[in-house]
Amino acid sequence: MSASTIDSKIFRQWLADGEELAVLDIRHRAAVGYASPLFATNLPADHVEAEIDRFIPRKSVRTVLADDGSCVAEQLVERLSGHGRSQLFALAGGIPEWTKGGLEGLPTFDTPGVDFSLAIRDAKGTPVITVDELVALKGQGADVIVLDSRTVAEFDKDHVPGAISVPGAELVLRFADLVPSPDTRVIVSCAGLPRAIIGAQTLIDAGVPNKVAYLHDGTKAWREAGLAPEIGRTAAYGPASEDAKRFAGEHIARLTEGDSFPRIDAATAAAWAKDDKRTTYLLDVRTPEEFAEAHIPGSIASEGGQLLGVAYRTIAVRGARVVLIDDLLGVRAATTAHWLQRRGFEIAILLHDFQSASLDAA
Known part of the structure; x- marks a missing residue:
């Protein structure tokens, strides 16, 4: 050897x-x-x-x-x-x-996403619904909505018919626009379990007024039941309205009550990234479209919803500092930080005004 x-x-x-x-x-x-x-x-x-x-x-x-x-x-x-x-x-x-x-x-x-999400479910008692139960609700004309918490690209490949694409870190931010009635039953789905459980529990812990559950085994269970999935971008989130932003700001405070993360500026993030004694990741948790429009030089597009379920696909260095970058509202960063900290990551948050003329897009 x-x-x-x-x-x-x-x-x-x-x-x-x-x-x-x-x-x-x-x-x-x-x-x-x-x-x-x-x-x-x-x-x-x-x-x-x-x-x-x-x-x-x-x-x-x-x-x-x-x-x-x-x-x-x-x-x-x-x-x-x-x-x-x-x-x-x-x-x-x-x-x-x-x-x-x-x-x-x-x-x-890294902690497998399934193990982490099942631990959340067991500790919190996250409500669950099966495919058969969802089909029955739809057949009864119930006021129910399915939010698919995977990436938009995954949603495009196949999803539960009638679902809306809302990647996990976007759930709180977009919620009020997509679910205007507190009486609507909300079902969070993904390809299997991790992102659906985390997404559902995020909404519950954020204190949304709706009844929330996750769809057991998501699109996998839908196909295994012999049901045809829907294909294409049939319904997806849009720009967050001012009402949705206000709702998100109020409810993210409930989710993150007790959380404490260092807030840093772009200069500090740049200095950390150049530190030859410690690894730092600068991860922009906004949507890929927002990142493409403007981002902090040296940062990496890394949707928050993906980090929640499969952090290892991006964070290859265990023990590294992780800086989560978001807009000034910070809902996506707060959501992502809330769960990543519970997986043992050292988190800092950088909120930036991406409308500023001083930003140099990389």
Whole structure:
């Protein structure tokens, strides 16, 4: 075993020591699926050299590459070590060696979204509705609305018929525009469980007046019941009205009561990003369209709803500082911070006036 290769025993120690650590699962996306078993950032081997700086901006961070046992990780370590990444290591035997004793008790890089959301459900008693119950309500002409908390792109592929696309971090901000009556029953859906449970509990904890539940197993359950999904952008959130913003401001205060996050400015964020002793992510949690119009230089578009369920797809360095960037209202950042802190992330918030003429779009 070379000096740039570590065995499973050392990897276990690194996962538990609390120091900054980056892990990249470099297998093909189809093989990784929902990130099991590591729940680390998936960056396929043929993308590593071009994109590693985006995911792991500080070159001196301990970084482990895990492959499919093909020794591609060792080859990448050798190539990249000549570009200033002296703390780059390959996991000996890759994922096959890591999992040879079975998955039970196997440590993970990040908390799996399903585990986190189920813990929320069990602790809070989040209400649930099944596909059969939803179909029955619709058949009875009940006043019910389905809010799909996935990304708009996922919604476009398929969704429960009649649902409205509202990514998770947007739920509180857009709620009053989409659900004008307090008597409307609100069902939050996603592809399965995590984002639906978190979305439903967000609305409940924010104190919306409506009866809220999540759809068990979301679109997956809808298809498994033999029901045809709807395809395309049939209904999506629009610009938040002033009434919706007022509603969101009042209700986000209820959700985040007791939360406390440092508020920083753009200059501080830039200084943190240049710190050669600590990794900092500057994550813009607004919509992709807002980010494209204007954003803080050096920040990364990272929808808050995605961070809530699958943070590891963006945050490849455990122990890093995470700066969440939002507009001056800060509803998306507050929602995201509220849940990410409970997953152990160190959070700071940067609220910015993106209408300011002084902003230089990158």
